[in-house]
Amino acid sequence: MLDNALYHFPFSFSFPVYKKVSSVSLSSKPFSLSLSLSLSVSTYICSVYVACNCKALAMAESILVTGGAGYIGSHTVLQLLQGGYKAVVIDNLDNSSAVAIDRVQELAGEYGPNLTFRQMDLRDKPALEKLFASTKFHAVIHFAGLKAVGESVQKPLMYYNNNLIGTITLLEVMAAHGCKNLVFSSSATVYGWPKVVPCTEEFALSAANPYGRTKLFIEEICRDIHLSDTEWKIILLRYFNPVGAHPSGYIGEDPRGIPNNLMPFVQQVAVGRRPALTVFGTDYPTKDGTGVRDYIHVVDLADGHIAALNKLSDPSVGCEVYNLGTGKGTSVLEMVDAFEKASGKVLNCIMYSLAMPNFDDEPTSSFGIPDKSHNLFSWWFQKIPLQFAGRRAGDAEIVYASTDKAEHELNWKSSREILDFVGLFSILRKGMAKYGIEEMCRDQWNWASKNPYGYESPKTTA
Numbered sequence: 367m368l369d370n371a372l373y374h375f376p377f378s379f380s381f382p383v384y385k386k387v388s389s390v391s392l393s394s395k396p397f398s399l400s401l402s403l404s405l406s407v408s409t410y411i412c413s414v415y416v417a418c419n420c421k422a423l424a425m426a427e428s429i430l431v432t433g434g435a436g437y438i439g440s441h442t443v444l445q446l447l448q449g450g451y452k453a454v455v456i457d458n459l460d461n462s463s464a465v466a467i468d469r470v471q472e473l474a475g476e477y478g479p480n481l482t483f484r485q486m487d488l489r490d491k492p493a494l495e496k497l498f499a500s501t502k503f504h505a506v507i508h509f510a511g512l513k514a515v516g517e518s519v520q521k522p523l524m525y526y527n528n529n530l531i532g533t534i535t536l537l538e539v540m541a542a543h544g545c546k547n548l549v550f551s552s553s554a555t556v557y558g559w560p561k562v563v564p565c566t567e568e569f570a571l572s573a574a575n576p577y578g579r580t581k582l583f584i585e586e587i588c589r590d591i592h593l594s595d596t597e598w599k600i601i602l603l604r605y606f607n608p609v610g611a612h613p614s615g616y617i618g619e620d621p622r623g624i625p626n627n628l629m630p631f632v633q634q635v636a637v638g639r640r641p642a643l644t645v646f647g648t649d650y651p652t653k654d655g656t657g658v659r660d661y662i663h664v665v666d667l668a669d670g671h672i673a674a675l676n677k678l679s680d681p682s683v684g685c686e687v688y689n690l691g692t693g694k695g696t697s698v699l700e701m702v703d704a705f706e707k708a709s710g711k712v713l714n715c716i717m718y719s720l721a722m723p724n725f726d727d728e729p730t731s732s733f734g735i736p737d738k739s740h741n742l743f744s745w746w747f748q749k750i751p752l753q754f755a756g757r758r759a760g761d762a763e764i765v766y767a768s769t770d771k772a773e774h775e776l777n778w779k780s781s782r783e784i785l786d787f788v789g790l791f792s793i794l795r796k797g798m799a800k801y802g803i804e805e806m807c808r809d810q811w812n813w814a815s816k817n818p819y820g821y822e823s824p825k826t827t828a
Contacts, residue, residue, distance in 0.1 A: 428452040428501055432488060433509030435462040437619040438608055440470050441668040447474040447481055449672055454501060458487040461622050465821035469616050488532035498543040505547035505678055506540060507671055514626035515760045518577035529580035546598045549674045553581040554606045554765055564768040567687045575760030592685035599683045601674040606660035606691030606767045608667045610806040611813035618813030620820030632705050633814035635750055642751035645698055646758035656698035660691035660766035663801035666780040673778040691767030692780045696803055702750055708807035711750055
């Protein structure tokens with residue numbers, strides 16, 4: 367029997383505290399807490415004794431973020447600012463928007479002034495030299511680069527020119543100015559078509575497309591640099607399909623032109639910008655015939671970068687690689703289904719008025735249902751329209767991660783313990799629930815519905 371039992375659960379963790387400023391949800395610097403939870407089951411009373419060791423993290427280090435106006439970059443910059451860092455973003459805005467920088471500053475609230483933006487191409491060495499001469503950087507987080515698999519197959523030279531030359535130029539300037547701490551945005555594409563899953567960091571590397579090869583070549587360059595000069599501390603992060611958006615719906619993914627990744631395409635179909643989603647490949651050896659990937663919430667991914675940045679202070683770090691993912695594979699059709707549920711695009715019932723429908727002279731919908739606005743009800747099914755096509759060149763069949771190394775060495779995982787304050791009581795929620803695919807799709811739809819045309823949409827508040 368559980369009645370009248372009193373249970374004590376000691377634990378500790380870090381979490382962001384949210385507040386409201388100017389109608390935008392903001393997150394302050396993280397607090398480190400030690401808690402003892404006492405729960406009386408019979409009375410449903412939960413009391414929490416909090417010993418709060420507030421680590422203000424008043425770090426003055428400046429971090430250079432290349433490609434920081436992009437999707438992953440903007441979310442990471444926000445986490446940097448909330449962690450007490452100063453961030454300098456450089457971006458050529460080829461596939462991003464300066465509006466993202468403005469919104470990050472607004473979300474960061476009092477820490478917004480710690481963000482500086484320079485529009486710059488990494489291949490512009492004189493401009494990069496000037497920047498490093500004016501600012502002493504503690505480390506660089508390197509996102510900048512072209513990233514579409516299909517486009518890389520069609521335009522390999524453009525990818526080698528942009529991604530490799532840009533990175534080499536950056537590394538040369540870093541070395542010249544004594545900045546030898548680097549977190550590099552690599553990719554799971556370096557695993558090619560793995561024969562078994564989950565992928566571990568020790569797997570043989572064999573990229574299957576030019577985009578993946580640029581990531582693999584840069585990894586090799588980083589390993590060679592460290593071998594030649596052990597002052598370099600480098601962490602290579604291999605990503606597994608980031609999706610979702612900041613919970614505020616204020617920043618998210620907004621690719622230029624036709625999206626090359628699944629979820630931004632799905633969201634554009636959902637808001638009516640595109641007629642249908644094309645699913646490439648339905649004959650893979652998976653449960654529903656579509657490709658399987660490891661989708662990770664972009665906020666979790668951003669937190670992974672902060673964990674990697676902190677790891678650079680470890681004297682034992684040389685050139686290390688970590689997978690960032692959830693360790694679970696999800697198919698294309700499973701993601702589409704989750705997004706339909708999150709966006710309400712499966713079945714809609716709208717009540718227009720109390721007037722009875724006049725079925726005799728009303729035009730009908732494709733389902734034979736009168737659809738004028740003065741009908742009592744209008745029912746229709748709104749599943750995401752799909753088109754099916756053959757496999758796309760360069761795509762792998764099944765790829766998902768083993769994240770054990772990141773969990774143990776970076777103290778990072780894709781779902782976290784959260785403390786929700788509810789009135790005078792506190793309830794601890796633990797486990798995988800916060801950022802499962804349902805939550806990823808929920809936040810993706812929140813961003814898309816508030817910003818149907820991305821950063822070109824009329825301004826909204828979070």
